[in-house]
Amino acid sequence: xxxxxxxxxxxxxxxxxxxxxxxxxxxVAMVLGFCLALVLVWARVxxxxxxxxxxTLYVEVFRGTPMLVQLFFxxxxxxxxxxxxxxxxxxxxxxGLNSAAYQAEYFRGAIQSLPSGQMIAARAMGMSRFQALxxxxxxxxxxxxxxxxxxEAIVELKYTSIAYAIGLTELxxxxxxxxxxxxxxxxxxxxxAIIYLVLTGIVAQTLDFVEKRTRVPGLxxxxxxxx
Amino acid sequence: MVFDTLVAxxxxxxxxxxxxxxxxxxxxxxxxxxxxxxxxxxxxxxWTLRLFTLLFERVFRGIPEIVLLLLFxxxxxxxxxxxxxxxxxxxxxxxxxxxxxxxxxGAMQSVDDGEVMAARxxxxxxxxxxxxxxxxxxxxxxxxxxxxxxxxxxKATSLAYVIGVVELTRQASYIVSNLQGNTLTxxxxxxxxxxxxxxxxxxxxxxLERKMAIPGxxxxxxxx
Amino acid sequence: xxxxxxxxxRNIRKTYGGIEVLKGVxxxxxxxxxxxxIGPSGTGKSTLLRCINLLSPPDDGxxxxxxxxxxxxxxxxxxxxxxxxxxxxxxxxxxxxLDNVRLAQRNVLxxxxxxxxxxxxxxxxxxxxxxxxxxxxxxxxxxxxQRASIARALAMxxxxxxxxxxxxxxxxxxxxxxxxxxKELANAGMTMLVVSHEMGFAKAAADEVIFMEGGVIVExxxxxxxxxxPEHARTSQFxxxxxxxxxxx
Numbered sequence: 001x002x003x004x005x006x007x008x009x010x011x012x013x014x015x016x017x018x019x020x021x022x023x024x025x026x027x028v029a030m031v032l033g034f035c036l037a038l039v040l041v042w043a044r045v046x047x048x049x050x051x052x053x054x055x056t057l058y059v060e061v062f063r064g065t066p067m068l069v070q071l072f073f074x075x076x077x078x079x080x081x082x083x084x085x086x087x088x089x090x091x092x093x094x095x096g097l098n099s100a101a102y103q104a105e106y107f108r109g110a111i112q113s114l115p116s117g118q119m120i121a122a123r124a125m126g127m128s129r130f131q132a133l134x135x136x137x138x139x140x141x142x143x144x145x146x147x148x149x150x151x152e153a154i155v156e157l158k159y160t161s162i163a164y165a166i167g168l169t170e171l172x173x174x175x176x177x178x179x180x181x182x183x184x185x186x187x188x189x190x191x192x193a194i195i196y197l198v199l200t201g202i203v204a205q206t207l208d209f210v211e212k213r214t215r216v217p218g219l220x221x222x223x224x225x226x227x
Numbered sequence: 228m229v230f231d232t233l234v235a236x237x238x239x240x241x242x243x244x245x246x247x248x249x250x251x252x253x254x255x256x257x258x259x260x261x262x263x264x265x266x267x268x269x270x271x272x273x274w275t276l277r278l279f280t281l282l283f284e285r286v287f288r289g290i291p292e293i294v295l296l297l298l299f300x301x302x303x304x305x306x307x308x309x310x311x312x313x314x315x316x317x318x319x320x321x322x323x324x325x326x327x328x329x330x331x332x333g334a335m336q337s338v339d340d341g342e343v344m345a346a347r348x349x350x351x352x353x354x355x356x357x358x359x360x361x362x363x364x365x366x367x368x369x370x371x372x373x374x375x376x377x378x379x380x381x382k383a384t385s386l387a388y389v390i391g392v393v394e395l396t397r398q399a400s401y402i403v404s405n406l407q408g409n410t411l412t413x414x415x416x417x418x419x420x421x422x423x424x425x426x427x428x429x430x431x432x433x434x435l436e437r438k439m440a441i442p443g444x445x446x447x448x449x450x451x
Numbered sequence: 452x453x454x455x456x457x458x459x460x461r462n463i464r465k466t467y468g469g470i471e472v473l474k475g476v477x478x479x480x481x482x483x484x485x486x487x488x489i490g491p492s493g494t495g496k497s498t499l500l501r502c503i504n505l506l507s508p509p510d511d512g513x514x515x516x517x518x519x520x521x522x523x524x525x526x527x528x529x530x531x532x533x534x535x536x537x538x539x540x541x542x543x544x545x546x547x548x549l550d551n552v553r554l555a556q557r558n559v560l561x562x563x564x565x566x567x568x569x570x571x572x573x574x575x576x577x578x579x580x581x582x583x584x585x586x587x588x589x590x591x592x593x594x595x596x597q598r599a600s601i602a603r604a605l606a607m608x609x610x611x612x613x614x615x616x617x618x619x620x621x622x623x624x625x626x627x628x629x630x631x632x633x634k635e636l637a638n639a640g641m642t643m644l645v646v647s648h649e650m651g652f653a654k655a656a657a658d659e660v661i662f663m664e665g666g667v668i669v670e671x672x673x674x675x676x677x678x679x680x681p682e683h684a685r686t687s688q689f690x691x692x693x694x695x696x697x698x699x700x
Contacts, residue, residue: 064378064425065418066385068396073418076403077411154289161291165389172294179301186302193290193298200289345541345600348506349555349607350531359554364545441545443589 007187011178018174025160032096037103062101070094075166091163099156106148110141150207154200236402243398247384253316258323266331287325292386300390315387330372334365370436457482463512472498474666485643487653490663496646500613504533531559534604534612538619540596542588549584552603574602594625611642662686
C-alpha cells in the first residue's frame with residue numbers, strides 16, 4: 001500500500017497532465033454532439049418526411065455500431081477520400097457524431113413526453129412555431145432531459161479513452177506509458193482508473209446540482225408521462 | 228476490385244465476428260450470474276451487502292471499458308497470467324455485472340410488496356418467495372432494459388481490440404493494413420455486420436419479451 | 452378436545468413508529484366460529500390480523516393456535532395453517548388462477564401436483580371460478596380476484612382464515628359476490644376472523660362482533676345484542692355512523 005502511494009506521488013503529476021486533453025476532448029465532443037443533436041431532433045420531430053428518415057437512419061446507424069469502428073472509419077478511412085484529421089480532431093468528431101445520436105434520442109423522448117397542449121396553447125396565443133419551440137418546448141424538455149443527459153455526459157467522458165486506440169496522448173495512453181516505463185501496469189492503470197472515477201464523480205455531482213437548481217416547483221422530474 | 232477483395236476477406240471477418248460473439252455470450256453470462264446474485268443480496272441481504280453492491284456498481288460504471296481491459300490484461304495479468312480473451316471476459320463481464328445488477332435490482336423492487344406478503348402468509352419461506360414470486364416477475368420486467376445492455380455490450384466487444392483479442396474489429400484492422408486501401412469499405416462492412424447482429428439480437432429479445440408477457444397485464448412502456 | 456379454542460390471542464401489544472397501535476388485545480376464537488372485528492379506521496384492526504401470523508410480529512403477548520404457540524421457529528408451517536385474505540387480493544401476477552392456488556400447496560405442504568390440482572379445482576369450484584383456471588389475475592374483475600384469493604387460502608386446509616377488509620377494494624356492485632362466498636364458508640363451519648364493515652355479513656353469518664377502538668377491544672358480543680343494545684356509548688355512536696354511511700351510499 002505504501003508502495004502504491006509512493007508510486008502515485010511519483011507518477012500522478014505526469015498522469016494529471018493528460019486530464020487536460022481528456023477533458024478538452026470530452027468538452028469539444030459534447031458541444032459538437034449537442035449542436036448536431038438539436039438539428040437531428042428537429043428533423044425527427046418537426047421536419048418533412050425525407051429529413052425525418054435521414055435523421056432516423058443517422059441515429060440508428062450511430063447507435064447500432066461500435067464507436068471504435070466509427071473512429072477507425074473516420075481516422076483511418078476518411079484519408080482515402082482526402083480528409084485527413086489529426087488524432088484529437090478525429091476522436092472529437094467520432095465521439096461527437098456518436099453522442100449526437102444518443103443526445104437526439106433523449107431530447108426527442110423529452111419533447112414527445114410534453115403534453116401536446118403546450119405547443120397548441122403557444123400557437124393559439126399567436127407565437128410562431130419557432131418562438132413556441134424556443135420559449136415553451138425547449139425550456140421544459142431541457143429540464144426533463146437533464147438526468148439522461150448527465151448519464152450521457154458521463155458515458156462520453158469514459159468514451160474519450162477510445163482515443164488511446166489512435167495514439168492520442170490522453171489519460172489512458174499516459175497510463176500505458178507509465179506502465180512501460182516502470183513495468184508496474186497494475187499500479188499505473190489503477191491510478192488512472194481512480195482519476196476517471198473522480199472525474200465521472202465530479203461530473204455526476206455537478207449535473208445533479210444543476211438538475212436540482214433548475215427544477216420547476218411542483219413538477220417532478222420523472223422524465224416522462226406514465227401512459 | 229473492391230468486391231473481389233471483400234469476398235476473399237469475408238471469411239476472416241466472419242471468424243472475427245464469431246470470436247466477438249463468443250466474447251459477448253461469455254461476458255453477458257458472467258454479468259447475468261453475478262449481477263443477479265448481487266442484486267438479490269443487495270435487496271434482501273444485510274446492509275453491508277447493499278453497500279458493497281452500490282460501491283461495486285459505482286466503481287465499474289465509473290471507469291472506462293478500455294481502462295478496465297488494460298487493467299485486467301496488463302495489470303492483473305502480471306499477477307495471474309491470462310489470455311486476452313479471458314481478460315476481456317472478466318473485465319467486460321464485471322462491468323456488465325454492475326449494469327445488470329442495477330437492472331435486476333430495479334425490477335425486483337418493482338414487484339408488488341403485497342404479493343410478497345401473500346406468499347409469506349401462505350407459508351412460503353423467504354427463499355421460496357424470492358424464487359417463485361419475485362424472480363419470475365422481475366426477470367420478465369428486466370428483458371426490456373436488458374435489451375439495451377445486450378446492445379451496449381455487443382458494441383463493447385469491439386474494445387477488446389486494444390488488448391489483442393482477434394475479434395471483428397481487429398480482423399478488420401489486419402485486413403486494412405494488409406490491403407493498404409479499401410479502408411472505408413472494410414470498416415463500413417464491419418459496421419454493417421455489427422448493425423445486423425444488434426438488430427437480430429434486439430428482435431429476438433423483443434420476441435422473448437412478448438412471449439413472456441403476462442396475459443392482461445399492462446407492461447410498463449419500454450424505455451429506450 | 453373441542454373445548455380448547457382454536458385460536459387464543461393474549462394481550463397483544465404493538466407499537467408502530469412511536470405510536471402504540473395495539474394496547475393489549477385478548478380474545479378467543481372457537482372451532483367453527485366466525486367473528487367480525489369492526490371499529491374506526493386506524494384502530495389497529497389490520498395490525499391485529501398481521502400480528503396473529505407474525506407478518507408483523509407483536510412486541511408483547513402471545514398467539515396460540517390449536518394449543519401451539521405461534522413463534523418465529525417453524526413459522527412457515529404455522530402460517531400454512533392460518534389462511535389470510537388481503538384487502539388488495541395480492542394474487543401472484545405472473546401465475547394463472549390455478550397456479551396461484553397450487554403454488555403453496557406444493558411448496559409448503561409438499562402435495563403432489565395431482566393432489567394440489569384436485570384441491571385447487573375443488574376450492575375454485577366452491578367460489579365459482581371453475582371456468583377461470585387458466586385466466587391470469589389481470590384478466591379478472593375485482594370480485595373474481597378476491598374469490599380466487601379465498602380459494603387460494605382454502606386449498607391449504609387452514610384451521611382458520613383471517614380476512615383483512617376483503618371487500619374494501621371492490622366496487623360496491625362487486626362486494627355481493629364476495630360476501631356471498633364468505634357467508635357460505637361461515638355456514639359450512641369454517642373458522643373465520645373478519646375485519647370488515649360489511650354489515651350484511653356481520654348480521655347474517657357472524658357469531659360474534661368485536662368492536663375495537665384506540666388499540667383496545669371496547670366490547671364484544673353476538674350481533675343481535677351488540678347491534679341493538681350496545682353497552683358503550685362509543686359503540687352506539689360508531690354503529691350510528693356506519694348505518695348513516697350505508698344509507699348514503
